[in-house]
Amino acid sequence: EVQLVESGGALVQPGGSLRLSCAASGFTFNTYKMHWVRQAPGKGLEWTSYISRSSGTKDYADSVKGRFTISRDNAKNLVYLQMDNLRAEDTAVYYCARGEGPDYCSSSTCHGFGYWGQGTLVTVSS
């Protein structure tokens, strides 16, 4: 069974840092592209970042570029989101999601996000 389990969410002050983790199981982790998507309380979905299978390609939304860093450890089946210089508007539930698609898919996903974790809440407030 495919599972994605996020952790690391917390209450942090503006300007602070936090590292989220997403533990993957039930599939061959290093063959899938991974994403982080966030959802502010009562709001819609916002894609934040993407990492390719080998970490060779990364991409970010403008709203987090220069502050967030996505990484992965294929030996440990983990994907991370390092969040620095946090702002109140970063308050959200953060989901990791698996990008679906065939091996020849050159995009960050070709068939959408087929599996999502349950999310971890990040609250930025003084």
Add this chain to the structure above:
Amino acid sequence: EIVLTQSPGTLSLSPGERATLSCRASQSFSRSSLAWYQQKPGQPPRLLIYGASSRAAGTPDRFSGSGSGTHFTLTISRLEPDDFAVYFCQQYGSSPITFGQGTRLDIK
């Protein structure tokens, strides 16, 4: 950035009725890069449709997707009680990946 606008914001229907949800894009893109998700309170989104019209594994056949260019539609042929939720469209063909703001499907 491709902006996706969903309508209506809220749709109130009864079980057994047909639901039609719209997703319009600020610019044309490949229909192969459009997905629909269902989200229930306290749960992550669930992929329903990808490539505008391909059902994801486990998606009931009462859900269908159509459209191309800048206008896409999710149709639920006969609503069941489990279908009342929020629905999001998503484009993943160009960066940044974007989502529509969502359509809430309520029980009338």
